Amino acid sequence: MTSRSRAFEGKVALVTGASSGLGEATALEFARQGASVVLAARRAERCEALTRRIGEGGGTALPVRADVARPDDVRAMVAATLDHFGRLDCAVNNAGVAGPMRTPVADVDEAQWDAVMGVNLKGVWLCMKHEIPAMLAVGGGAIVNVASIYGLKPSDVGHAPYAASKHGVIGLTRSAATDYGQANLRINAVAPGFTRSEMVDPERPGGAEHYGRMVARHCAMQRLGEAEEAAKAIAWLCSDEASYVNGAVLCVDGGSATRMY
Template identity: 40%
Template sequence: MGVLDGRIALVTGGSSGIGLASAVALAAAGADVGIADLDADGGEAAVARIRAHGRRAVFQQVDATDETQVAGVVGQVVAELGGLDLAVNNVGDGELGRTVTTTSLESWNAIIGRSLTSTWLAMKYEIPAMAQRGGGAIVNMSSSAGVSPQTTASPAYAAAKAGVVHLTRYTARQYADQGIRVNAVAPGLTLTPRVEQWFAPDAIAGEVADSQFVHRAAAPEEVAAAVVYLCSPAAAMVTGHTLPVSGGVR
């Protein structure tokens, strides 16, 4: 039996990268999984991978900054899978080559929306659904850029991911009495499709050599392993914590 048998999860941003790896890992551990993402093709492919583990899965195309759509996907998971016990809030976005003075207001607002507002909005609807089941576990995706200054991260992204860290701790304290644990994961440089699009292999090698103890980028599956742990009974006394999966970012 898997450690998450009988649990029902929702993964936002679950069509690729860390979100996809987390969804598949949750399914491998025994959970049924709902996927929310803008990428319809990727979402349907994720559903197929979850079902290959013998688990139930649903997908809905969702803009994670649209309150009506977020409420709708939580409602769909509850209606079609039977409830909600676990959530991985993984939506986020950034840009390269920006500083405080070269970031536009439009870009700032968009990145804060996708990387921080989306996390709050997901929890707004996930928490009541979990409370109906007597509790649950939420894992929010932060970043090493949210806990350690990094010049490659845009200021909006760094601020948003730092906000995720504090929002996680704030929410964990507020809902602990309802049996809801809220933690975050802070990955370092991870070999997602976006990172591989942005950085050449030699640039990735240079980045990790200069900034962390373990001189390689993480695989999405390594981050997903931390997600499964935080969702599992083994982490029953872990809440309000941000777990770095960053190779020891300095």
């Protein structure tokens, strides 16, 4: 783990969905910048492996198994953070699922709808419900909720539940930012574009062609994003350098590809 700014020295950061992709990259970025990191995800073994990796680089991490759609898991996740580290300064609510794709709205099953909303929207609310009191107890902090470019525009790949959930995350973020801005608690969102991850894997059969079409439609830079690029934006939003940024939605998408020429 290469050393960089130690902006989070002495602080504790919680990252959900930390077992892979953007969550893993964000946890590593916080650790590089000096934070003690709580790694929360359903796949405990991956969080344990990441804990060892962070430790080998001189950092400190705590793995916690948690399903953010389960209230008891979320309550226990924050309690474990406070029991182990005594405080919570930053949280990144990143855990999410894609749900059905290439499926028109009327063809979505109720169970599919509930599963997506349970993780992507209710899960973010549950996390904030328990993170916010913990942060207020130490005088404030910063939360970043992970939305999507599909929280700002319609889905064009037939996954309306996902787009609806991410629109909801943005509304929830902005409302919470208004509720707690006066309490030294900043709450922002990032809206990543197509970023390499388990869900966005150009190496799978047909992936290169598929994601080539997607970035042509959605990214002025004409490439996939890297998880580390979004992670750096998230860390900045949690840092003191973003001390007057609250209720913002930061797109990390390479710029819109919409143009008339």
